Amino acid sequence: MLTEKPASWKFELETPELGNPEAVTYLHAEAETGQFDGIFYDGMRFSFEGPVIVDAEGRWIDSDLSVSLKISATFSTPCSRCLEPSRIEILNDFLYLYSLRKKESPEESSEDGNFHEVQVSRWQRFFDISDHVWESIIVSLPGKVLCSADCKGLCPQCGRPLRNGDCGCSAKELDPRLEKLLGIKIEETKE
Ligand SMILES: [Zn+2]
Numbered sequence: 145m146l147t148e149k150p151a152s153w154k155f156e157l158e159t160p161e162l163g164n165p166e167a168v169t170y171l172h173a174e175a176e177t178g179q180f181d182g183i184f185y186d187g188m189r190f191s192f193e194g195p196v197i198v199d200a201e202g203r204w205i206d207s208d209l210s211v212s213l214k215i216s217a218t219f220s221t222p223c224s225r226c227l228e229p230s231r232i233e234i235l236n237d238f239l240y241l242y243s244l245r246k247k248e249s250p251e252e253s254s255e256d257g258n259f260h261e262v263q264v265s266r267w268q269r270f271f272d273i274s275d276h277v278w279e280s281i282i283v284s285l286p287g288k289v290l291c292s293a294d295c296k297g298l299c300p301q302c303g304r305p306l307r308n309g310d311c312g313c314s315a316k317e318l319d320p321r322l323e324k325l326l327g328i329k330i331e332e333t334k335e
């Protein structure tokens with residue numbers, strides 16, 4: 145499971161011709177994911193269901209280089225309620241603005257969170273945008289995934305998925321050992 149960007153991922157976007165506002169450069173790449181199980185992030189496991197598709201476009205906006213990035217990926221992850229493997233698709237756009245100007249705060253980004261400033265010391269022929277790709281994937285991962293909007297989760301007593309119908313348990317007769325596991329606090333009644 146990946147928790148950091150794979151070392152083998154390298155995506156380089158060519159810098160458009162300096163001083164030419166009409167110049168546009170493109171990058172289309174597929175990040176190979178076959179050798180990785182997936183991403184482990186924020187307590188959740190996201191297994192790759194194919195390559196991560198990266199599309200980037202570079203153009204000048206005045207004296208800054210705007211890099212727009214489109215990320216597309218499919219993952220399988222356990223449903224947050226019933227643990228059934230669920231497919232999620234990520235399709236997100238991000239914007240990075242490369243600038244020679246010094247910023248006041250290095251982590252500053254606009255309020256919508258999809259626009260990031262990157263300070264560079266000089267213009268290069270190519271910029272490696274693989275860190276942006278990784279960052280964009282991570283922020284696109286949902287904090288909670290449901291197999292269906294009305295997933296009923298698992299029976300607290302027998303652990304069977306409730307979507308399969310009534311498991312025969314009465315929800316009120318909880319095994320006290322299971323209560324502990326579930327972290328439910330129920331007042332003990334002594335007889
Ligand atoms: Zn579910």
Ligand SMILES: [Zn+2]
Nearest residue numbers: 299302311313
């Ligand atoms: Zn049950």
